[in-house]
Amino acid sequence: MEDDFEASISSGNPARRVIQIAAGEAHTLALTGDGRVFAWGRGTFGRLGTGKESDELVPVLVDFGFVPNSGRKKVKLVGIAAGAYHSLALADDGSVWCWGYNIYGQLGFDGENSLVPRLLDDFLELGSPGPLTSESGTKARKALKVSYVKAGGMMSLAIDDLGGLWMWGNCPVQSSTNTEQFSLVSCPKPVPVWDLHGHTVVKVACGNEHVIALVSAGESDAGGDLVCYAWGGNSHGQLGLGDKESRFHPQIVENFNLESPWKVYDVACGAFHTALLTHRKRPSDTLESMCWTFGLGENGQLGHGTTQSYLLPEYVKELPSNVFLISVDCGLFHTSVVSSAGDVWSWGMEKGLGLCPDASFTGTDSGDAISPLRISLNDPNMPKFQEPVQIACGAAHTVLVSDDGYKLWAWGRGSIGILGNGKMVDCLAPTMVIWPPLTEDFTDETLRTPHPKEKAKDESAELGAEADQKLSAAVEEIRLLKSKLYRMEQYAAILHGSIFGKPFEEQDVPISLQNTGTYDVAREWENMLESMDRGKLVRMEMFYQNMLAGVKDKIMKKTIHEMLKDLLHTSTKDSL
Numbered sequence: 001m002e003d004d005f006e007a008s009i010s011s012g013n014p015a016r017r018v019i020q021i022a023a024g025e026a027h028t029l030a031l032t033g034d035g036r037v038f039a040w041g042r043g044t045f046g047r048l049g050t051g052k053e054s055d056e057l058v059p060v061l062v063d064f065g066f067v068p069n070s071g072r073k074k075v076k077l078v079g080i081a082a083g084a085y086h087s088l089a090l091a092d093d094g095s096v097w098c099w100g101y102n103i104y105g106q107l108g109f110d111g112e113n114s115l116v117p118r119l120l121d122d123f124l125e126l127g128s129p130g131p132l133t134s135e136s137g138t139k140a141r142k143a144l145k146v147s148y149v150k151a152g153g154m155m156s157l158a159i160d161d162l163g164g165l166w167m168w169g170n171c172p173v174q175s176s177t178n179t180e181q182f183s184l185v186s187c188p189k190p191v192p193v194w195d196l197h198g199h200t201v202v203k204v205a206c207g208n209e210h211v212i213a214l215v216s217a218g219e220s221d222a223g224g225d226l227v228c229y230a231w232g233g234n235s236h237g238q239l240g241l242g243d244k245e246s247r248f249h250p251q252i253v254e255n256f257n258l259e260s261p262w263k264v265y266d267v268a269c270g271a272f273h274t275a276l277l278t279h280r281k282r283p284s285d286t287l288e289s290m291c292w293t294f295g296l297g298e299n300g301q302l303g304h305g306t307t308q309s310y311l312l313p314e315y316v317k318e319l320p321s322n323v324f325l326i327s328v329d330c331g332l333f334h335t336s337v338v339s340s341a342g343d344v345w346s347w348g349m350e351k352g353l354g355l356c357p358d359a360s361f362t363g364t365d366s367g368d369a370i371s372p373l374r375i376s377l378n379d380p381n382m383p384k385f386q387e388p389v390q391i392a393c394g395a396a397h398t399v400l401v402s403d404d405g406y407k408l409w410a411w412g413r414g415s416i417g418i419l420g421n422g423k424m425v426d427c428l429a430p431t432m433v434i435w436p437p438l439t440e441d442f443t444d445e446t447l448r449t450p451h452p453k454e455k456a457k458d459e460s461a462e463l464g465a466e467a468d469q470k471l472s473a474a475v476e477e478i479r480l481l482k483s484k485l486y487r488m489e490q491y492a493a494i495l496h497g498s499i500f501g502k503p504f505e506e507q508d509v510p511i512s513l514q515n516t517g518t519y520d521v522a523r524e525w526e527n528m529l530e531s532m533d534r535g536k537l538v539r540m541e542m543f544y545q546n547m548l549a550g551v552k553d554k555i556m557k558k559t560i561h562e563m564l565k566d567l568l569h570t571s572t573k574d575s576l
Contacts, residue, residue, distance in 0.1 A: 016436045017405040022151075023329070023394035024082035026418050029089075030059060030401075030408065030435075035076030037062040037089055038437060041394075041418035045085045046115035047100035053115065057417045057424070057478055058434045062089075064097065064117050083151035083169070084395075089117060094145025096120040096158060104154045105188025106169030120190070152206035152269055158190065163200030165213060166190040172209060172232035174248040182233065182246035184209060195231075195250045202226060207269035207330075209233025212276075213250065214267060217258045228256035228264050228276070236272040237311035238295030244311065255292070255313045262290070268393075270330030272296035276313065277325050277337070289324045290315045291337055299333040300370030301348035307370060318371045319345060331393035336375075338391045338400060342384035345372035346398065375411070378429055385409065385430075394418065400430070408433035422478045 014033030022029045027041030027048055038059040039048040046053055049062040064075040075097070079090035086100030086107060097117040098107035107113075108120040146166075148159040154170035167173070173185045193201075200216040210232030217225040229250035230239035237244055240253045256264050262278035269275075273295030280288045292313040293302040300307055303316040319325075323339040330336075334348025350367035375398075376383040389401040397412030397419060409430040410419040417424045420433035532540065 012404075012406070018389070018401050018408060018435070019405055020080055021390055021392045021399055021401055021408070022080045022082040022087075023331075023392040023397065023399055024087065024151075025084040025332075025395040026397070026416060027082065027087075028392070028394065028397075028399050028410075028418065028420060029062075029080045029082050029087055031077055031080045031089075033405070035078065035092065037064075037077050037080055039087070040420045040433075041397075042416065045101040045113050047082075047085050047087055049087060049099040049115070049117050051116050055417050057420070057422045059420055059437045061437070062117060064089075079149050081149045081151040081156070083156065084153050086151065086154075086156070088149045088151050088156055090146055090149045090158075094147070094161065096146050096149060098156070101154070104170040104186045106151070106154050106156045108156065108168050108188070108190060110188045148203070150204050150206065153208035153271070155206050155211075157204050157206055157211070159201050159204065163202075163216070165193040165196055165201040165204060167193065167206075167211070172211065172246070172248060182248065184233070193250065196229070203267060205267045205269045205274075206232075207238060207274070208271045209235075209246075210238050210269065210272075210274070211250075212239075212253075212267050212269060212274055214264055215250075225258060226256075226264060227258055228253040228267075230274075233272075236296035236309050238269070238272050238274050240274060240294040240311070240313045242311050253313065266325075266328050268328050268330045268335075270295070270301060270335065270393075271332040273301050273330060273333075273335070275328045275330050275335050275337075277328050279324075288321065289339075290321075291319055291325055291328060292316070293335065296333075299349040300368040301330070301333050301335050303335060303347040303370070303372050305371045307368070316347075316372060326388065327390045329391050329393040329398075331398070332395045334369075334393060334398075336391050336393050336398050337372075338385070338388045340388070342386055342388050342402070344375040344385060344388075344391065344400060346375055347372045375430065377409075399433070406435075408435045422474070 015036070017033040018030045019033050020031040024041075024047060027039060027043075030038045032038070037049075039050070039062050040056045040059045041048070043050065043053045043055045048056055048060070050056065050060060051063070064077075066074045073093075075095075076092045077089045077097075078092045081088040083106060084101070086098065086102065089097045091097065096108070096119075098120055099114045099117045100107065102109070102111060102113045107118065109118075145161045146158045147161045150157040155167060156169045158166045160166065168187045168190045170184045171187045171191070172182070173187060173191060175183070175185045196213070196215055199218070202214045202216065204211065204213040206212070210230065213229045214226045215229050217227050230241060230253050231247040231250045232239070234241065234244055234246045239247065239251070240255065241247075241251060256262060256276070256278070261280055261282070263281045264276050264278050266277040267274070273293060276292045278290050278292060291303070292315045293304070294310045294313045295302070297304065297309045298307050302310055302314070303318065304310065304314055305318065319337070320343075323341060323343060325337050326340050328335070328337045331348070334346060336344065336346040338344045347369045350369055377385065385400060385402040387402060387404040389405050391401075392399045394412070396416075397410060397414070399420075400409045401407075402409060408420065410421065410433050411427045411430050412419065414421070414423060414425050414427045414431070419427060419431060420435075421427075421431050422434055529537070
């Protein structure tokens with residue numbers, strides 16, 4: 001039976017199958033089996049890699065600059081990662097590509113933001129900080145290639161093929177000028193983590209200020225000898241070391257040391273909290289898969305039934321003990337897990353993150369879920385997600401890959417256009433991402449071969465050419481509306497900046513307009529003036545006086561111009 005399943009997977013269409021997803025603050029990346037990357041969501045700072053900053057409501061292909069007949073090898077991507085406002089991709093030749101926000105050098109170079117993927121050249125010239133002993137026992141050094149990429153906040157991480165760890169961007173690195181007080185340092189070029197030299201780093205994750213790494217106890221990974229290390233900012237206990245002291249150097253999390261009965265197999269970091277998945281090292285009759293969390297808990301993101309922060313790892317007791325958790329991820333202030341059976345649980349900040357409406361309340365209308373809540377499909381006959389692959393969390397949205405990679409689901413703050421369903425509405429329940437994208441690459445019949453299991457289930461519901469055309473027209477209409485909205489947002493931002501001296505943000509929309517869709521100009525003007533402090537009122541008065549002076553000047557000029565015209569006209573008539 002397993003052989004039949006594997007055969008059906010291998011005969012599926014790799015161009016339609018998503019093998020990995022990554023979520024940033026308000027954007028999502030998807031990697032397909034044929035080595036392409038798609039992106040959707042907010043485009044600010046170029047985080048989508050499309051060459052522009054406009055948003056995309058549905059998945060679009062990221063262009064890596066391949067030109068036919070140019071002699072340049074076409075890039076095949078095998079890994080992706082997303083920070084808050086930047087993105088990374090790993091190619092099969094070990095090269096790293098970066099794009100998006102670059103204020104701290106998180107793209108691996110000094111300079112402006114990049115709207116398109118840019119090759120990180122520095123890895124080609126660097127030597128690995130990992131173990132350098134070959135299988136024969138002799139010292140070996142070969143060209144450095146990257147095998148794994150990760151990002152979080154304003155930081156980027158990479159593991160090379162020798163097990164060495166690198167970081168760049170806003171990093172927890174001790175500077176030469178400040179050796180006492182902890183602070184993040186801007187590193188525009190990859191720097192090695194020499195503390196882990198001689199070990200193999202297997203997996204790593206990072207938050208806004210901290211890093212968690214799974215590292216071999218010896219020089220190479222023997223399968224069951226992984227140790228969990230933590231370092232960086234620790235103001236909320238997110239390192240799991242039992243205190244709130246920050247560390248410049250990696251330190252073992254004792255709950256998951258070499259003698260621990262638990263083996264960590266997945267790790268994720270939120271802004272200031274951490275989540276780990278473990279199973280027992282020794283075989284057992286039960287699955288005993290557990291999720292452990294620690295760090296900031298004020299929004300319930302730890303799932304322990306409280307808003308308290310935890311300085312040491314604690315397992316989430318309200319998750320069932322008879323399931324195997326295959327993936328975990330953290331948003332800024334929420335956490336999600338998915339089991340092999342297709343069950344999904346989320347907990348933490350509710351508003352805008354798509355947790356269930358019946359979330360436990362920890363304050364006045366806060367809506368935070370302090371314990372795991374089940375996320376189900378709106379289908380009584382099939383409440384679970386079929387064949388789940390991975391879950392990813394952004395700041396205000398969650399994305400799940402199911403059906404062995406052939407379906408994508410999303411929920412959360414869709415009003416900012418980040419769910420990939422072509423709509424701009426919030427969704428507290430899972431909604432399908434438009435996948436595969438309606439691009440030319442997917443219109444060829446050879447690329448439209450459905451997954452065998454999908455074909456068996458959905459053969460009667462296959463869309464015909466007419467339905468595809470209608471959907472394509474609808475997507476095009478959405479693109480046009482999105483373009484108009486983007487221009488309107490820019491215009492509003494210019495006006496708002498001129499008047500108030502700061503960029504226009506969503507919270508600047510008057511409450512009455514948000515709640516009712518109507519706008520009482522006189523009342524809102526009075527409310528705005530009432531809420532302003534003296535400095536803002538003075539700025540408003542200056543803006544008004546300058547504008548009034550400009551208007552009066554323009555009126556005067558037009559009046560003089562009209563008088564001159566009349567005078568010239570009269571003089572011409574008199575001369576005749």
